[in-house]
Amino acid sequence: MDAQKLYVLVPGDSPEYKPAKNFWFCSTCKRLASSEEAGNKCCQPRFCGCGVQLEQTPFTVCGDCQDKNVWEKAVEVEYDGGALYDSQSGKIHYNDEDLLAEYDGRPWDEVPEWFHPCPAVKWAGVNISDCLENSMQEFDDEGDCEKQIVDIDGLFTLVEEWNQKQTLMMLEPDHKQKVKLSKPDDWHEGP
Numbered sequence: 001m002d003a004q005k006l007y008v009l010v011p012g013d014s015p016e017y018k019p020a021k022n023f024w025f026c027s028t029c030k031r032l033a034s035s036e037e038a039g040n041k042c043c044q045p046r047f048c049g050c051g052v053q054l055e056q057t058p059f060t061v062c063g064d065c066q067d068k069n070v071w072e073k074a075v076e077v078e079y080d081g082g083a084l085y086d087s088q089s090g091k092i093h094y095n096d097e098d099l100l101a102e103y104d105g106r107p108w109d110e111v112p113e114w115f116h117p118c119p120a121v122k123w124a125g126v127n128i129s130d131c132l133e134n135s136m137q138e139f140d141d142e143g144d145c146e147k148q149i150v151d152i153d154g155l156f157t158l159v160e161e162w163n164q165k166q167t168l169m170m171l172e173p174d175h176k177q178k179v180k181l182s183k184p185d186d187w188h189e190g191p
């Protein structure tokens with residue numbers, strides 16, 4: 001919060017503390033700052049444009065505004081009868097009937113306005129680069145271990161071929177698109 005000048009001990013015949021030229025620190029969290037102004041700003045509450053106070057995160061907008069931005073940017077598409085993602089419950093449903101059954105007996109205005117379509121996406125397979133990196137961590141002090149591996153290209157070709165054979169599919173919400181459901185004629189709001 002309050003910036004304080006950083007002092008460093010200068011060694012010599014009579015060691016003494018001198019102010020470090022371009023360094024201050026935040027008196028609250030002790031983090032270093034490169035200017036007095038930055039030191040003052042550190043640990044001060046930050047706010048989203050909507051007025052909500054932000055946690056100490058790198059984000060400049062709050063979670064609700066992030067969600068709102070996603071919905072605003074998403075393109076409205078016609079419902080194709082496929083799987084849907086309900087961001088309110090965080091669940092994927094196989095179709096609209098399945099999804100609306102979750103809201104059975106509740107007023108229609110409690111049903112979210114928008115859902116994301118969930119197209120089936122093919123599993124990309126094993127990421128061999130990550131696997132290699134993990135398995136070599138203990139051996140790779142210098143960071144040049146890969147050069148010593150015999151036939152590394154062969155390994156990549158082999159795994160790539162294997163990945164191509166995979167048929168595993170999964171449903172993944174498409175956050176760039178949104179679908180609106182219409183209220184069924186027989187929607188009952190109460191018991």
Ligand SMILES: [Zn+2]
Pocket residue numbers: 001026027028029030031042043
């Ligand atoms: Zn601070």
Ligand SMILES: [Zn+2]
Pocket residue numbers: 048049050051052061062063064065066
């Ligand atoms: Zn906000």
